[in-house]
Amino acid sequence: MRDRWKEKFLYGAASILVVWGTWELVGQTEWMIAKVFPPPSQFISSISSGFKLGLASQTTDIHTAILASVWRVTVGLALGFVAAVALGCGIAVSGRFRLCVMPLLSLLAPVAPVAWIPLALVVFGIGNSAAIFIVFMGVFFTLTIGCVEAIGQVPTRRLEVAALSGATPWQTWWLVVVPSILPAVFSNLRLNFVAAWMAVLAGEMTGLRDGLGAVVMNGRNLFDSRMILLGMFLIGVTGFACDLILRVIQKKVLWWPSNRE
Amino acid sequence: MMPEPAVAPMTSALDVRICGVSQSWVRDGAQHEVLSPVDLHVRGGEFVSLVGPSGCGKSTLLRIVAGLQPPTGGEVLIGGDRVSGPRSDVGMVFQEASLYPWLTATGNVAFGPRLRGVPASQRRDIAHHWLDRVGLSHSSRLYPYQLSGGMKQRVAIARAFANGAQVLLMDEPFAALDYAARQTMQELLTELWAEFRKTVLFVTHHLDEAVLLSDRVALLSAGPSARLVAVASIDAPRPRAVDGDWIDSETRHLRQLSRGQERED
DSSP: OHHHHHHHHHHHHHHHHHHHHHHHHHHHSOOHHHHHSOOHHHHHHHHHTTOEESSGGGOEEHHHHHHHHHHHHHHHHHHHHHHHHHHHHHHHHOHHHHHHHHHHHHHHTTSOGGGGHHHHHHHHOSSHHHHHHHHHHHHHHHHHHHHHHHHHTSOHHHHHHHHHTTOOHHHHIIIIIHHHHHHHHHHHHHHHHHHHHHHHHHHHHHTOSSSHHHHHHHHHHTTOHHHHHHHHHHHHHHHHHHHHHHHHHHHHTSOSOSSOO | OOOOOSSOOOSSOOOEEEEEEEEEEEETTEEEEEEEEEEEEEOTTOEEEEEOOTTSSHHHHHHHHHTSSOOSEEEEEETTEEOOSOOTTEEEEOSSOOOOTTSOHHHHHTHHHHHTTOOHHHHHHHHHHHHHHTTOGGGTTOOGGGSOHHHHHHHHHHHHHHTTOSEEEEESTTTTSOHHHHHHHHHHHHHHHHHHOOEEEEEESOHHHHHHHOSEEEEEOOSSSBOEEEEEEOOOOSSOOTTOHHHHHHHHHHHHHHHHHHHHO
16 A cells, blocks of 8 residues: 555656656747746746735735635635535425425536626625635535435434434434535535636636736736746645645545445 | 352343234235234343244344334334334344444444433443443444454444343344354353343344343244244253253254244144
8 A cells, every 4th residue: 555655656756857847948948938838947936036916005925825715715615515514404304395495406506616706706796705605606506415415325224223322313413414424525525626626716817806816817917927827836736735635634534434334 | 059049130121022013015005914913022131032034024023123113013012111113221233233433432332321411421431331341441442444343243232231221132133243253242142141131132043043042032934924933942051051962952943843833834
């Protein structure tokens, strides 16, 4: 297992280094492409040289941009997760409620996170609430449907054991059903993270004035390829880091199987 | 030698009275009878096994006694009260241990007390006490996936005891274990039963297991429309030898009994 991990790491690192190295070599030349795609050594170094975003009084540091994007996606996902579990449980409890709500959810779930951007900008203006709204709406419906499905797959035996132990209905939900479904809903959340992340960035590119998406757009407006590539690079690295954190939570916190022994 | 005290105190052991319990399903408009009316009285503190071929409805009968499903006909009285649903003084051990995977052994055993609002430190003591009794004091912090099949069943038994079960319903609890583990579990169960005298209703399809453990063995015929063929007392004194000839002869006797009865049908 351990060796496999090492092997993966080595191959991954080697391939990244090869691409990076080639890029740097091309970047040393006088070719046109070196101007449009400045190599990492050039755009990454701009962080350390006191890189600022925006004009005059509105300047911010690059780490503020990272934090803004991460904060939005985190809060949106967290709210979506909690609300989806709550609504999912509600739907599973009441058959009639389920009949009323499920068609609505099925209609709203395919509305991709990015599709909520215009509405969010109209309703909330430019600010964190708009971005959080985009993420929330983008994942909430899918997660709720997934949650209802997960509840349907909770092994009957787990519920019987609760009943035999003397659990009230409320205790059964809170102590057996919810822990049973959390891993399934969370893995669903992780699958939806990429879409949520893209939606936040797109929101930042189109309406919001800060965040990593705004860095890229800023670069575009200034015809500064270094800033564009820096923004793209940070989007990649930050997104990867967030997914890594989600994966660690999945493996270390919510590690048990949802519907098996 | 001093005579043993006649009977261990049985103040809390509840009796189980199965009165004309039957079960049938309606499928495609036709009624399929799984279980013909069964009458069986398990006295408080008695160990009774239900034996029969697979599909004869013995697990169904046990689930009805547990209150997990209502019978089509008849009723079950536990300690004189009609069973209308699961109750916490009736514990059940299933073939698969059915532990909660997100709880440690301690957490699983302390689950019942937790439901009743027993404070954390107290229920940990309860859990440790029972884990100790089933020989798992060193594994209290392990999660179910870290436990072997036999260890999981020990936890399940400890859970039933910690929950204050007075009646223990066991649905082929050792069927998934290998021979050695099964033997140790049989010894453990005998030991616990001798000490606490819970009323035990034990479902198995191994006659020898039933003979070794039980005061009485109830034989069910093959389904559908399974019925109670015979109830035989096992009079061998306790403690019983695990590998004596007596098991073979009793088993043979029971087998003849069930065959003879079926031929009469």
